[in-house]
Amino acid sequence: MRTPPQPLLQRPLTDSTWVPWNPPRMSVLARKTEGLRKSIVRAEGAEGRLDDVIGPGWHLVTNGQPPELDSELAAWFGSIGGHTVAIGATVEDVEGRYGRWFADHGVAGVLERPDFAIYGTAATHHEIAELVRGLRNQLDALAEAAKTADRAS
Numbered sequence: 001m002r003t004p005p006q007p008l009l010q011r012p013l014t015d016s017t018w019v020p021w022n023p024p025r026m027s028v029l030a031r032k033t034e035g036l037r038k039s040i041v042r043a044e045g046a047e048g049r050l051d052d053v054i055g056p057g058w059h060l061v062t063n064g065q066p067p068e069l070d071s072e073l074a075a076w077f078g079s080i081g082g083h084t085v086a087i088g089a090t091v092e093d094v095e096g097r098y099g100r101w102f103a104d105h106g107v108a109g110v111l112e113r114p115d116f117a118i119y120g121t122a123a124t125h126h127e128i129a130e131l132v133r134g135l136r137n138q139l140d141a142l143a144e145a146a147k148t149a150d151r152a153s
Contacts, residue, residue, distance in 0.1 A: 054091070
């Protein structure tokens with residue numbers, strides 16, 4: 001008999017500590033990003049893959065207009081190695097793959113993790129800041145759970 005899969009709402013941090021896991025809108029998009037990782041972009045005279053041109057880390061990529069993050073949220077995102085990228089405004093989509101991907105999936109923004117997996121997407125530009133706030137809340141919860149586990153041991 002197989003063990004049932006672990007519930008999606010929680011993931012273990014340690015044997016005795018659980019933290020909430022509320023993944024943002026993802027569905028099957030995570031499996032459909034291979035083309036994005038190979039996409040060529042151009043910014044400030046450099047051309048190549050996004051992480052090569054912009055740098056490694058979290059990438060908040062939007063279609064057309066730059067993300068509207070308040071200064072505190074933008075500073076926090078930068079502090080974890082986050083980069084904001086507006087395809088068509090701050091970065092040129094040389095092959096048009098990003099534009100097609102946004103249109104095909106009906107999203108205005110995507111937040112890519114440093115390992116290139118999608119953390120989540122935003123259907124509208126107004127939802128983009130909430131996506132970043134959700135990331136901050138989850139990372140804060142993980143940090144707090146780790147502190148609690150350290151104090152307990």
